[in-house]
Amino acid sequence: MISFEHVTKLYGIVIGVNDISLELPPGAYGLLGPNGSGKSTLLNVLTGQLRPSRGEARLFGADAFCDIGPLERIGFCPSLDILPTDVTGLTWVKYMVQLQGYDEAEATRRAHDVLDRVELMDARDRGMAGYSRGMKQRIKLAQAIAHEPELLILDEPFSGLDPVARHQMTELLSDWIKEGKSVLMASHILHEVEAIADNFLLIYGGRLLASGATNEVYEMLDNVPRRIDLVSDDATQLAVLVQQQSIVDAVQFHEGGNGVSVLTRKPREVFQQLPHWLKDQQLSVREVSSSDDSLQALFETLMKIHRGQI
Amino acid sequence: MAMHDLGYRNWDEEARYQKTSWLHISRYGARLAWKSLWLKRLVLFSFFPAVFLAVFFFLYEQVASWPGIAEMLVPAIASVEGEDFIEVASAVQLTREEIQNPSEIPKKILQTYVNEKRPVYWSQMVYYFFARALGLVILIFGLISPRLISRDVQSRAFLLYFSRPITPFQYVLGKLVTIWLFLVLVFTLPALFSYLLGVLVSPSLAVLLSTWLLPFRILAATFLIALPTGLLALCLSSLVQEARYASFAWFAIWIVGYASYRILLATQISTAASTASLTTYTFISIYDVIHQNLQWVFGLVSFDTIKWFFLELVAISVISYLILMRRVTAPIRI
Amino acid sequence: MADASVLPPATAISSSVIELSGLSKNFGQVQALRDVSLSVPAGITGLLGPNGSGKSTMIKILLGLVQASSGHGTVLGRDIYRDGKAIRADVGFMPEDDCYISGISGVEMVHFAACLNGYPSAEALRRAHEVLDYCGAEEERYREVDTYSTGMRQKLKFAQALVHDPALLILDEPTSGLDPDERQLLLKRISSLAEKSNISVLISTHILPDVQQICDQAIVIATGEVRRADSIENLNRPTIPSIEIRVVGDVAVFHDTVLAAGIEVMETSEDRFVLADPHGSLAEQVWPLARQADVGIRSLVPARTSLDDVFLQAVQEAQVVEEAQVVEEGGGNDGNA
Numbered sequence: 010m011i012s013f014e015h016v017t018k019l020y021g022i023v024i025g026v027n028d029i030s031l032e033l034p035p036g037a038y039g040l041l042g043p044n045g046s047g048k049s050t051l052l053n054v055l056t057g058q059l060r061p062s063r064g065e066a067r068l069f070g071a072d073a074f075c076d077i078g079p080l081e082r083i084g085f086c087p088s089l090d091i092l093p094t095d096v097t098g099l100t101w102v103k104y105m106v107q108l109q110g111y112d113e114a115e116a117t118r119r120a121h122d123v124l125d126r127v128e129l130m131d132a133r134d135r136g137m138a139g140y141s142r143g144m145k146q147r148i149k150l151a152q153a154i155a156h157e158p159e160l161l162i163l164d165e166p167f168s169g170l171d172p173v174a175r176h177q178m179t180e181l182l183s184d185w186i187k188e189g190k191s192v193l194m195a196s197h198i199l200h201e202v203e204a205i206a207d208n209f210l211l212i213y214g215g216r217l218l219a220s221g222a223t224n225e226v227y228e229m230l231d232n233v234p235r236r237i238d239l240v241s242d243d244a245t246q247l248a249v250l251v252q253q254q255s256i257v258d259a260v261q262f263h264e265g266g267n268g269v270s271v272l273t274r275k276p277r278e279v280f281q282q283l284p285h286w287l288k289d290q291q292l293s294v295r296e297v298s299s300s301d302d303s304l305q306a307l308f309e310t311l312m313k314i315h316r317g318q319i
Numbered sequence: 320m321a322m323h324d325l326g327y328r329n330w331d332e333e334a335r336y337q338k339t340s341w342l343h344i345s346r347y348g349a350r351l352a353w354k355s356l357w358l359k360r361l362v363l364f365s366f367f368p369a370v371f372l373a374v375f376f377f378l379y380e381q382v383a384s385w386p387g388i389a390e391m392l393v394p395a396i397a398s399v400e401g402e403d404f405i406e407v408a409s410a411v412q413l414t415r416e417e418i419q420n421p422s423e424i425p426k427k428i429l430q431t432y433v434n435e436k437r438p439v440y441w442s443q444m445v446y447y448f449f450a451r452a453l454g455l456v457i458l459i460f461g462l463i464s465p466r467l468i469s470r471d472v473q474s475r476a477f478l479l480y481f482s483r484p485i486t487p488f489q490y491v492l493g494k495l496v497t498i499w500l501f502l503v504l505v506f507t508l509p510a511l512f513s514y515l516l517g518v519l520v521s522p523s524l525a526v527l528l529s530t531w532l533l534p535f536r537i538l539a540a541t542f543l544i545a546l547p548t549g550l551l552a553l554c555l556s557s558l559v560q561e562a563r564y565a566s567f568a569w570f571a572i573w574i575v576g577y578a579s580y581r582i583l584l585a586t587q588i589s590t591a592a593s594t595a596s597l598t599t600y601t602f603i604s605i606y607d608v609i610h611q612n613l614q615w616v617f618g619l620v621s622f623d624t625i626k627w628f629f630l631e632l633v634a635i636s637v638i639s640y641l642i643l644m645r646r647v648t649a650p651i652r653i
Numbered sequence: 654m655a656d657a658s659v660l661p662p663a664t665a666i667s668s669s670v671i672e673l674s675g676l677s678k679n680f681g682q683v684q685a686l687r688d689v690s691l692s693v694p695a696g697i698t699g700l701l702g703p704n705g706s707g708k709s710t711m712i713k714i715l716l717g718l719v720q721a722s723s724g725h726g727t728v729l730g731r732d733i734y735r736d737g738k739a740i741r742a743d744v745g746f747m748p749e750d751d752c753y754i755s756g757i758s759g760v761e762m763v764h765f766a767a768c769l770n771g772y773p774s775a776e777a778l779r780r781a782h783e784v785l786d787y788c789g790a791e792e793e794r795y796r797e798v799d800t801y802s803t804g805m806r807q808k809l810k811f812a813q814a815l816v817h818d819p820a821l822l823i824l825d826e827p828t829s830g831l832d833p834d835e836r837q838l839l840l841k842r843i844s845s846l847a848e849k850s851n852i853s854v855l856i857s858t859h860i861l862p863d864v865q866q867i868c869d870q871a872i873v874i875a876t877g878e879v880r881r882a883d884s885i886e887n888l889n890r891p892t893i894p895s896i897e898i899r900v901v902g903d904v905a906v907f908h909d910t911v912l913a914a915g916i917e918v919m920e921t922s923e924d925r926f927v928l929a930d931p932h933g934s935l936a937e938q939v940w941p942l943a944r945q946a947d948v949g950i951r952s953l954v955p956a957r958t959s960l961d962d963v964f965l966q967a968v969q970e971a972q973v974v975e976e977a978q979v980v981e982e983g984g985g986n987d988g989n990a
Binding site: 336337 | 755787846
């Protein structure tokens with residue numbers, strides 16, 4: 010579906026993306042990275058708005074910069090505030106659909122359908138200047154899906170949304186994915202994307218640091234050094250028990266003595282073995298938690314490796 | 320080893336200057352404005368009219384004592400001024416020595432005339448100075464003011480200002496003072512300084528008695544120019560986000576007004592319409608309206624003649640102020 | 654559930670920083686705030702609410718910039734109607750929008766802010782540097798603010814709110830647009846200010862994990878009314894005590910094992926289970942069950958209602974109430990709305 014071969018984009022002396030190669034079959038992807046890491050550049054190269062300085066980017070097998078073919082199969086929802094203020098929602102969506110090549114009657118029908126889907130029917134005849142943030146994001150989404158593309162590309166879909174609007178957007182996107190269509194979503198807020206995408210691409214400084222499916226990512230996490238906290242009333246005995254295990258590198262007591270922290274390079278094995286360690290000892294362990302259990306932690310670890318700190 | 324100065328510290332200082340803290344807005348505004356090279360050039364150039372004014376005062380006082388000038392000037396003034404001058408001259412009392420040395424008489428007549436007419440001529444000269452200087456004021460304001468508020472509109476700085484103990488009125492006052500500083504620097508101070516020079520160079524300090532009104536007129540003229548033009552400039556600046564639109568609007572108002580008025584005047588003259596209706600067109604040109612008001616301030620015409628022009632300046636000030644305040648307080652209304 | 658509960662009473666040492674009673678505000682026909690009554694104690698308080706819920710109106714009223722239509726209120730003991738200026742002298746506000754004073758450097762902007770509060774100039778400059786040190790602004794403080802990135806501008810906004818050592822900080826979306834590591838640093842700074850320097854904080858935000866992480870209490874506002882006002886602990890407490898467990902291994906087998914042991918499974922998704930724990934003894938029981946199902950345990954914590962759910966529930970209630978009112982009003986006029 011998407012293929013990048015050693016794509017580099019330079020803006021004068023500023024680097025946009027740096028030698029990115031990837032092959033993405035249809036699916037739901039989250040493109041994650043901090044601000045200025047090259048997410049928007051990558052999307053712009055993909056959709057043919059920018060020409061790569063080096064390398065080749067292909068969308069559905071064609072170069073989107075030269076060929077409009079692939080553009081008919083995608084819907085693009087940009088991050089910028091591009092909505093004209095004195096036009097009504099319906100007019101604008103209709104216009105965007107017409108630009109896709111539909112005649113007026115068909116465009117009107119599709120516009121109504123899609124506005125219904127994003128729950129903006131009530132506001133369709135209002136000028137877009139009066140739309141809230143959430144409504145603006147939804148209408149941008151509307152024009153992106155009106156022509157039923159196979160791939161939906163979104164740049165920062167959740168930015169500035171309140172939890173209610175975020176929830177709505179998450180549901181809309183989940184439904185979209187359930188219909189079997191593809192999504193490529195760029196964001197710098199990890200936990201919002203986690204709910205929707207099953208594959209991740211981590212980008213920083215224009216370079217692709219890591220990519221994989223969710224479970225692969227968590228597996229990666231399970232194999233980097235981690236701290237596991239155990240809350241227990243029998244902290245001392247627990248400490249004695251745990252430090253005997255070879256996969257445990259170090260044991261620390263919690264402040265206040267209500268538990269221990271286990272440092273290990275093989276957290277997954279510790280999780281699996283924990284029930285068995287406790288079998289013969291009648292020790293109570295009331296809580297198990299690992300603070301670095303998230304995509305954020307993976308990102309931080311990758312950054313450390315990237316900078317040569319590990 | 321004691322650890323001090325680590326992390327965040329509370330601050331015990333007293334906020335002593337709360338009432339005048341808005342002056343900092345002027346300070347920063349003036350500093351930022353001064354960065355402009357063109358402004359520096361313009362300010363320098365603006366001192367030339369003041370030099371002329373000072374030279375005039377100097378010459379005026381010295382003219383009677385120069386040898387040979389009096390003999391030429393007395394008949395010349397007599398023919399120009401007519402009855403007015405004859406009256407002044409006839410009132411001159413000659414001493415015994417002067418009758419015996421008639422060559423000194425023209426000098427004395429001239430000196431008396433100079434003394435009698437001093438308030439009038441001085442006022443008139445300062446009026447010309449301010450009237451000519453108005454063009455420079457417009458240029459200087461046009462350089463500084465467009466960015467003053469439009470930049471704050473663009474960078475949404477109002478939220479930062481108004482979340483402090485500053486009222487919108489103080490904010491506007493701060494911005495006004497920024498522009499007025501330059502006005503005072505380039506016009507009021509040189510005018511006052513020239514006046515002082517004139518007094519020092521004149522025959523006796525008794526001159527102060529006859530011309531004491533002039534410094535107040537100078538201050539009034541400053542105020543008359545400063546308030547409407549300052550408010551108008553800020554009003555335009557507050558209406559836009561891009562300073563150049565405000566700049567364009569500012570110059571357009573003056574130039575179009577000025578040119579239209581003169582064109583209409585010219586057509587009137589050529590169609591020989593009554594002279595009374597000439598003044599109705601003056602309202603278009605704020606430049607000329609201010610001139611008319613300045614004439615009143617310097618005692619050259621009565622208030623009655625120019626009362627509508629005065630009202631126009633009041634109207635401009637009030638409307639500009641209202642629009643300006645509305646724009647500035649927009650972020651804190653909903 | 655619709656009544657706003659008053660927050661836990663303030664301790665004897667610190668009185669409440671904000672007290673509102675019966676506050677209402679309307680703009681013509683629109684009712685922005687409706688009978689708001691709160692008592693916010695010292696500490697870090699989260700202010701949550703969807704867009705258009707009246708949050709920004711309330712903040713402007715707290716700062717004394719907008720007059721309420723009715724009701725009473727004090728901020729730091731000062732009346733919101735009469736003492737607006739005094740309030741603003743003692744409160745630091747960090748606006749949500751990207752705002753700055755253009756044409757000057759970072760340190761000059763913070764200095765300017767302190768001077769506007771009435772502090773002597775040289776002392777204010779010294780203080781500006783001190784605050785920028787704390788906010789982690791290094792050499793960039795000497796560069797013009799116009800050249801700053803979003804992250805640096807946020808730091809600067811925070812610094813100008815903090816420079817005059819306010820007793821209360823009101824922060825509007827302080828972490829929006831920040832990278833994850835910058836976000837953590839800012840949150841830690843806020844916590845540390847509240848804990849060590851006696852500064853109370855009111856954070857208005859959409860990012861609920863932030864609230865979960867640092868706030869002591871939270872207020873939820875929807876459709877102009879206070880829907881929830883309680884400590885984070887109480888908000889998190891689920892209606893039925895339960896534990897959340899995440900396993901490593903065959904989830905289906907574990908699921909069956911748990912059901913067989915007669916334990917109620919309240920929620921399940923992928924490797925995560927929420928199990929009812931009415932007697933509080935479940936934490937001990939799960940270990941043998943894990944051994945039996947041959948799974949590892951990755952996480953075992955008391956379940957808590959996520960703030961997301963609290964928020965959504967509160968907003969939904971508000972919408973129901975509002976719709977009911979519209980129907981009521983619309984009942985009189987036929988053919989309207």
